[in-house]
Amino acid sequence: MFFYKLSSVHLLLFFIISASCSSHVENLASEAYEPIIPQTAKTEQHLKPSGGIYTTQGGGLFATDRRASAVGDILTVQLTENFAASKSQSASAAKSDSFSVDLPAMLDPNGNDANLTAGGATTFSGTGAAAQTNSLRGQISVTVTQVHQNGNMNIVGQKKLLLNNGDEYIRLSGIVRPEDISADNIIVSNRIANAEISYIGAGDTADTGKKGWLSKALSTISPL
Numbered sequence: 001m002f003f004y005k006l007s008s009v010h011l012l013l014f015f016i017i018s019a020s021c022s023s024h025v026e027n028l029a030s031e032a033y034e035p036i037i038p039q040t041a042k043t044e045q046h047l048k049p050s051g052g053i054y055t056t057q058g059g060g061l062f063a064t065d066r067r068a069s070a071v072g073d074i075l076t077v078q079l080t081e082n083f084a085a086s087k088s089q090s091a092s093a094a095k096s097d098s099f100s101v102d103l104p105a106m107l108d109p110n111g112n113d114a115n116l117t118a119g120g121a122t123t124f125s126g127t128g129a130a131a132q133t134n135s136l137r138g139q140i141s142v143t144v145t146q147v148h149q150n151g152n153m154n155i156v157g158q159k160k161l162l163l164n165n166g167d168e169y170i171r172l173s174g175i176v177r178p179e180d181i182s183a184d185n186i187i188v189s190n191r192i193a194n195a196e197i198s199y200i201g202a203g204d205t206a207d208t209g210k211k212g213w214l215s216k217a218l219s220t221i222s223p224l
Contacts, residue, residue, distance in 0.1 A: 033158035035143040038072040081136040088129040096121035
């Protein structure tokens with residue numbers, strides 16, 4: 001009886017942990033998209049006014065270029081992703097064979113010549129088609145995490161939306177060129193190299209559209 005109660009408690013805890021597993025996993029994944037804040041020590045020379053209109057801190061009085069160029073700078077990405085893919089295939093195969101064997105007359109009870117024939121035929125025909133269309137539009141702000149020698153920059157960022165029955169995550173990473181950044185510090189997503197853009201849901205709403213662990217296990221071991 002004690003074993004039965006203990007097993008029931010463990011089973012209940014298992015279901016509770018499984019229910020919140022998706023949110024916990026996505027929160028851990030969010031750590032890789034945290035912004036990088038450069039820790040630069042300000043020297044007395046930087047803080048001391050020089051008396052001129054140009055300073056090394058803000059680019060000067062006439063500096064208007066505020067595009068991202070250093071680690072920790074913020075860059076806005078305009079998401080304009082439209083992707084459509086389709087695939088179809090068909091296959092067919094056919095095979096037939098036959099053979100005959102003449103048997104001696106002694107094998108036939110009536111003394112007549114006997115003949116044994118056999119044959120078979122197999123056919124196969126199959127078709128398949130798949131189509132997928134995705135669209136993602138909007139804006140997301142990211143931070144520069146690394147500047148390469150040629151001027152290209154690695155960017156990483158995410159946007160987390162807190163909803164009533166779950167969370168939504170928009171994550172982006174990739175490499176950008178300074179020439180592709182507009183004067184208002186915006187870059188179009190199709191100009192990002194090695195781009196990784198993900199839109200992920202976590203929580204009750206997202207879990208309703210996924211198979212449970214028991215259904216996955218049964219689908220894996222099912223011979224049908």
